[in-house]
Amino acid sequence: MDHIDYKILSLLHENARVPISEMSRNIAMSQPAVTERLRKLEEQGIITGYRAQLSPHRLGKHTTAFVLFKTSSCNAFVAFSEESPEIVDLYRISGEYNFLLKVCTETTESLAHFLDSCHAFGFSMPLIVLSTAFENKSLVVDHA
The missing domain is CATH 1.10.10 (Arc Repressor Mutant, subunit A)
Structure with missing residues (x-):
């Protein structure tokens, strides 16, 4: 390139x-x-798609959280995550927790309800986003 x-x-x-x-x-x-x-x-697979960037707030999703999740049933949890509209990103991570989730919900109450539904798979530690300095920063640095 x-x-x-x-x-x-x-x-x-x-x-x-x-x-x-x-x-x-x-x-x-x-x-x-x-x-x-x-x-x-x-x-070359460098461009993998073209997407619209949606506004969670305009879609009624006012609460964003990152959730650390620990489970012994990884495959079952991944299947659950694929079906959960609240989970917008799912990462397998190293360390004490197996997964890092990015979750968008309408309210903190709906976040709590979602977290309750996860308890069948293991333990969670939610980190509620208070503000966002930036998101989706470009991976590209112009090498001019």
Whole structure:
């Protein structure tokens, strides 16, 4: 990858709907050249998809928490997690706990209800998010 690829990735991270024409003007390349670079980045698995970024608050999800979870039934807990709409991210981690979950719920009461439903699988330690300085920071640093 060169600095042009990094610039393309940076532009896409800012706005995945940026038109090819705007991208090509921004990096001073022809549209076919930018399209070809995008195709190669997709083929290499560097670009894995294009997504809309949703606002949890506008969707009524006002409580976000990270939950450390300890279980001896990992497969059953993963299956439970896949079916739980409250869990938006699930990470297998090392240490005393097996998993780190990012959970979005309507209220702290609905968070408590969700945590109660998890107790059949093990123990949890919730960490409620008070504020967010930034999220989804770009993995790309322009190497110009």
